[in-house]
Ligand code: HEC
Ligand code: HEC
């Protein structure tokens with residue numbers, strides 16, 4: 172947690188949330204309160220605790236949900252696709268002249284543009300699985316050569332060791348700027364903090380995905396703190412950052428040049444790449460039937476819950492049945508179809 176930043180996504184402060192998140196005050200992961208540790212989900216590597224692997228497992232505790240999900244219309248979704256709703260860390264970088272270790276340097280990274288991004292944008296990973304991602308614009312001035320853009324997104328590890336990607340947008344000239352500006356979109360898979368699921372409509376009401384971002388700039392160089400916002404839009408025609416703007420006055424420090432710490436002011440609407448990044452429209456018949464099944468099993472769960480509560484208030488020992496009920500509920504919420512049999516059995520047992 173020492174070096175938070177966008178890199179917070181690489182260190183787990185998004186798991187702890189609250190005062191440990193950047194910005195502070197983001198939700199903590201639902202597992203924190205249950206005293207679940209990093210290594211309960213993450214395997215450790217050869218170096219022990221300091222080397223937790225980026226692979227994680229839920230099986231130890233939610234096996235019935237994993238099994239239910241494997242049968243579901245959502246079998247190609249990561250758990251986090253529904254259960255992660257807000258992200259932190261930095262939302263922009265602008266590399267330009269400034270000071271590093273008190274010496275002038277053409278590549279100072281102005282990156283303290285911190286804020287929440289909500290909700291995550293869903294993208295397909297190398298295997299076609301839908302994962303939630305955090306996406307933000309980057310630019311680096313002082314580049315001598317011309318770099319041509321690469322269409323679409325590129326996975327850093329094509330074979331799938333991680334699912335992080337980027338879109339290389341090429342170089343752009345700014346009159347009186349700092350040579351060429353190399354621009355790219357950073358795209359990271361995210362997995363904390365888990366919490367309640369997003370509602371169906373937040374993914375299915377529109378094929379276009381829009382994520383809203385607000386940030387505060389507070390680097391020690393460049394300018395006094397100021398605030399701003401932008402949108403990440405993913406639709407049928409592409410993936411882009413829209414409407415980047417400051418929402419309070421920018422007051423440069425004595426040596427601060429906006430072109431260095433805020434090249435985005437001059438670069439305009441360049442952060443975009445083509446391709447289909449929409450959420451496919453679901454078959455309305457299937458959608459209605461899935462929603463109806465959900466309502467049916469939930470109503471049945473309620474009936475059994477009442478019967479169990481009656482028994483519990485009489486002091487009957489129904490711990491086993493209660494456990495079964497919880498399991499049936501967890502399954503029902505993810506794949507109502509496969510909960511039917513469990514509910515039939517439970518219904519008979521509680522009689
Ligand atoms: C409830 C299970 C769970 C717990 C507990 C957990 N993680 Fe994770 N974490 C995951 C999953 C799932 C991923 C995504 C794995 C992948 O990329 O394949 C992940 C990803 C990560 C990543 C990659 C970046 C990101 O945000 O996606 C880091 C770093 C990380 N975890 C660190 C930690 C640290 C440090 C802790 C404890 C403070 C922790 N995790 C606790 C499940 C967990
Ligand atoms: C060591 C056990 C353990 C592991 C491992 C674990 N969980 Fe959990 N999880 C829990 C407990 C306990 C709760 C509290 C709620 C409950 O009683 O089910 C919980 C709750 C949740 C919730 C709460 C959802 C809500 O609506 O409140 C989600 C989502 C979740 N876990 C996802 C995961 C995912 C995804 C993984 C794997 C990356 C994982 N968990 C790994 C024990 C675990």
Ligand code: HEC
Pocket residue numbers: 229233236237240245248249250251252253254366367368369497500501504505
């Ligand atoms: C399509 C969206 C979606 C996906 C994908 C998804 N869930 Fe859920 N999950 C829900 C909804 C909806 C609920 C009920 C509302 C809530 O508690 O968030 C839920 C509830 C839960 C709960 C709480 C169960 C309870 O008894 O209250 C846990 C634990 C959980 N999910 C774990 C997982 C795990 C683990 C995965 C991946 C194997 C997963 N979910 C994938 C939508 C999803």
Ligand code: HEC
Pocket residue numbers: 244245246247248252253293301369370371372373374375450451452453454455457458459461462465
């Ligand atoms: C986090 C985003 C997300 C949430 C929340 C979500 N879905 Fe989905 N859903 C998807 C995606 C993405 C697909 C496409 C999966 C694929 O490519 O296999 C999908 C597929 C489906 C399908 C299959 C569509 C078809 O034509 O085959 C149905 C039905 C569906 N969802 C219903 C629901 C319902 C009902 C809810 C709420 C309980 C829900 N979804 C919640 C993202 C979501």
